[in-house]
Amino acid sequence: MSIFIDSSTTVIVQGITGRDGGFHSKQMLEYGTKIVGGVTPGKGGQKFEDKVPVFNTVHDAVAATGANTSVIYVPPMFAADAMMEAADAGIKFIVCITEGVPVLDMTKVYPFVKEKGARLLGPNCPGLITPGESKVGIIPGRICTPGSIGVVSRSGTLTYEVVYQLTRAGMGQSTCVGIGGDPINGTNFIDCLAAFEKDPKTKAVAMMGEIGGTDEQEAAEFVQKHMKKPVVGFIAGQTAPPGRRMGHAGAIISGSAGTAAEKIEAFERAGMGVAKRPMDFVELLRARM
Amino acid sequence: MNIHEFQAKDILRAEGVPIPPGEVATSAEQVEAIAKKIGGMVVVKAQVHTGGRGKAGGVKLAKTPAEAKEIASKILGMQINGLTVHQVLVTAAADIATEAYVGIILDRKSRAPVFMVSPAGGIDIEEVAEKTPEKIMKLPIDTRYGLTSYQANELGFFLFDDVKKVRAVSKIMMALYSAFMKHDASLAEINPLVVTPAGEILALDAKFSVDDNALDRHPEIVQLRDETAEEPSEVDARNANLTFIKLDGNVGCVVNGAGLAMATMDLVKYYGGEPANFLDIGGSSNPEKVVNALRIITGDPSVKVILFNIFGGITRTDDVANGIVTATKANPLKIPIVIRLTGTNEEIAMKILTDNGFSASSDMDEAVQKAVALAKGGKAA
Numbered sequence A: 001m002s003i004f005i006d007s008s009t010t011v012i013v014q015g016i017t018g019r020d021g022g023f024h025s026k027q028m029l030e031y032g033t034k035i036v037g038g039v040t041p042g043k044g045g046q047k048f049e050d051k052v053p054v055f056n057t058v059h060d061a062v063a064a065t066g067a068n069t070s071v072i073y074v075p076p077m078f079a080a081d082a083m084m085e086a087a088d089a090g091i092k093f094i095v096c097i098t099e100g101v102p103v104l105d106m107t108k109v110y111p112f113v114k115e116k117g118a119r120l121l122g123p124n125c126p127g128l129i130t131p132g133e134s135k136v137g138i139i140p141g142r143i144c145t146p147g148s149i150g151v152v153s154r155s156g157t158l159t160y161e162v163v164y165q166l167t168r169a170g171m172g173q174s175t176c177v178g179i180g181g182d183p184i185n186g187t188n189f190i191d192c193l194a195a196f197e198k199d200p201k202t203k204a205v206a207m208m209g210e211i212g213g214t215d216e217q218e219a220a221e222f223v224q225k226h227m228k229k230p231v232v233g234f235i236a237g238q239t240a241p242p243g244r245r246m247g248h249a250g251a252i253i254s255g256s257a258g259t260a261a262e263k264i265e266a267f268e269r270a271g272m273g274v275a276k277r278p279m280d281f282v283e284l285l286r287a288r289m
Numbered sequence B: 001m002n003i004h005e006f007q008a009k010d011i012l013r014a015e016g017v018p019i020p021p022g023e024v025a026t027s028a029e030q031v032e033a034i035a036k037k038i039g040g041m042v043v044v045k046a047q048v049h050t051g052g053r054g055k056a057g058g059v060k061l062a063k064t065p066a067e068a069k070e071i072a073s074k075i076l077g078m079q080i081n082g083l084t085v086h087q088v089l090v091t092a093a094a095d096i097a098t099e100a101y102v103g104i105i106l107d108r109k110s111r112a113p114v115f116m117v118s119p120a121g122g123i124d125i126e127e128v129a130e131k132t133p134e135k136i137m138k139l140p141i142d143t144r145y146g147l148t149s150y151q152a153n154e155l156g157f158f159l160f161d162d163v164k165k166v167r168a169v170s171k172i173m174m175a176l177y178s179a180f181m182k183h184d185a186s187l188a189e190i191n192p193l194v195v196t197p198a199g200e201i202l203a204l205d206a207k208f209s210v211d212d213n214a215l216d217r218h219p220e221i222v223q224l225r226d227e228t229a230e231e232p233s234e235v236d237a238r239n240a241n242l243t244f245i246k247l248d249g250n251v252g253c254v255v256n257g258a259g260l261a262m263a264t265m266d267l268v269k270y271y272g273g274e275p276a277n278f279l280d281i282g283g284s285s286n287p288e289k290v291v292n293a294l295r296i297i298t299g300d301p302s303v304k305v306i307l308f309n310i311f312g313g314i315t316r317t318d319d320v321a322n323g324i325v326t327a328t329k330a331n332p333l334k335i336p337i338v339i340r341l342t343g344t345n346e347e348i349a350m351k352i353l354t355d356n357g358f359s360a361s362s363d364m365d366e367a368v369q370k371a372v373a374l375a376k377g378g379k380a381a
Helices: A019-031 A058-065 A076-088 A103-115 A157-168 A189-198 A215-226 A260-269 A280-288 B005-014 B028-038 B065-075 B125-131 B149-159 B163-182 B212-217 B232-239 B258-270 B287-298 B317-330 B346-355 B364-375
Strands: A010-014 A034-039 A052-055 A069-072 A093-096 A119-121 A127-130 A134-137 A146-153 A173-178 A204-210 A231-236 B022-025 B042-046 B059-062 B088-092 B098-107 B112-118 B137-140 B185-195 B201-203 B206-210 B243-246 B251-255 B277-280 B305-312 B337-343
Touching: A010 A019, A010 A058, A010 A076, A019 A034, A019 A134, A034 A058, A052 A058, A058 A076, A069 A076, A069 A134, A076 A093, A076 A103, A076 B212, A103 A119, A103 B098, A103 B112, A103 B212, A146 A157, A146 A189, A157 A173, A157 A204, A157 A280, A157 B258, A157 B305, A173 A189, A189 A204, A189 A215, A204 A215, A204 A280, A204 B258, A215 A231, A215 A260, A231 A260, A231 A280, A231 B258, B005 B022, B005 B088, B005 B163, B005 B185, B005 B206, B022 B028, B028 B042, B028 B065, B028 B088, B042 B065, B059 B065, B065 B088, B098 B125, B098 B149, B098 B163, B112 B125, B112 B149, B112 B163, B137 B149, B149 B163, B163 B185, B163 B201, B206 B212, B232 B243, B232 B287, B251 B258, B251 B287, B251 B364, B258 B277, B258 B305, B258 B364, B277 B287, B287 B305, B287 B317, B305 B317, B305 B364, B317 B337, B317 B346, B337 B346, B337 B364
Parallel strands: A010 A034, A010 A069, A034 A052, A069 A093, A093 A119, A146 A173, A146 A204, A204 A231, B251 B277, B251 B305, B305 B337
Antiparallel strands: A127 A134, A127 A173, B022 B088, B042 B059, B042 B088, B098 B112, B098 B185, B112 B137, B185 B201, B185 B206, B243 B277
């Protein structure tokens, strides 16, 4: 078992003929992800890598392939439209990798996708991977190994760092999810924690947050009230100055809100393990399992 | 991206927000001329990207053009929170009966722009929110429908009882919302919004920030950027497509990915060091970025050691290695460099580095500890 994706997940790639979309589609195919189609307007009828059919619209792709998941690699100014197109075509799980989507666009996309009954992951996220089964997005497959740790994070490369250390220590992962670094995103920590709590394969959860907003504080409250499985958390940005955007649009301390200190305190209050360094996850998780 | 008060006022004025006349100046003589033109009492206001201008003495009232000139000569060149004042806004002074606050912020929790209004204006709204939350009304706006008249009306009645004032302020809120949406703002604020003894409503100060992600579709905002108000190394980095923030320490950090970059800074601190910067070279593989990153970091004389922390996913570590070799051949380093890289094409990268006389490790903690020791003048472990 796993959360959100498994070996039966069928995926279409929006932007499959683009530079990034093409590169990562090849990587996903190599990993074993069931990519059943791609979408690039004007390139319908072509084949990607001589095997994956390309369609002009997501509606066409869904009608022909029955795909249930879509992954988006289109430029930021077109990403909002791509997410809405996927939801409108009946896709139930939409993963948007694109970085730099205007935040006001997301204020329209989020309610639209929700009303269509779809789940959105991202934007500005590395996607997710269920090791040994399927990967949707850009997380490098070779650093992961199947196992029972659920991983959820706002970051990309920091997730790789932690997953790499878990794998080296012999601790495999059930599913690794990157929820993205933008202030408005489709899936948050609580969504993932709730799914991990229900997933029989997941025995413990590693959670990597960062400065900005109150998502981690709410997640900590959820852990305390609703979770039996152990959760270990980390917050990046303890040395970040207030008022500055630390790369991620969402990583900004405004006024006195969103500091690392208040998030770590929330973790401690909830009885979670607190990793002071990325390498601490291994020992903290092991001690709780 | 933040813009200056006078720029924010221009944007709001264009949408129909009533704002007293004013002009921006860079010399005391210009200030005198503008004050003469406006006539009567004027306010001279420092234009810098920081709060607390009034407390720092950067906002002053002048009764005559001569006094305005004298005040301006003191404010121009003044330092406020470490920023030098290069320009001032000269604007007509207004009599104030009451002050209110009207703002819109992009709120992550409600995933929408949220209107915040308060009859307790003129002071720090965060303080009001903390001490007297009942004096603030918050209203999330569904951007698919926009601010409706009835919502503007509700907000207006929270501020005033008199229906004439409510109508006037509703119009101002419509204008503020329109400016917010038109320019992809993340914050638009009028504080204070005053009522004069004659019953006129005026916006006396304005703040406006635009979502960096949306700048590609707002050339009108990009051209408002005031590079003299920024750290020169940050301007340089932005032009090289790097995300860079200068800090006070001496360990120069080059990292790929924002989360890992923050975690690297934190680890430097954990081991007793101080990071000199936040720098994310991003996900794409381009040796040129590494060359630029090294140039910017070594331009800071307080940097004692350079620390690379690269986890290759999309980023190819051999590209980073090539960038390090190219950059250091062109400009030999005068300070030590510690390199940690792992992931995509790690073996090739390690070979490139060793062939060129560098050593590298694949362990983050080890590399950070070594860099901190070197920054303190010690020998590498």
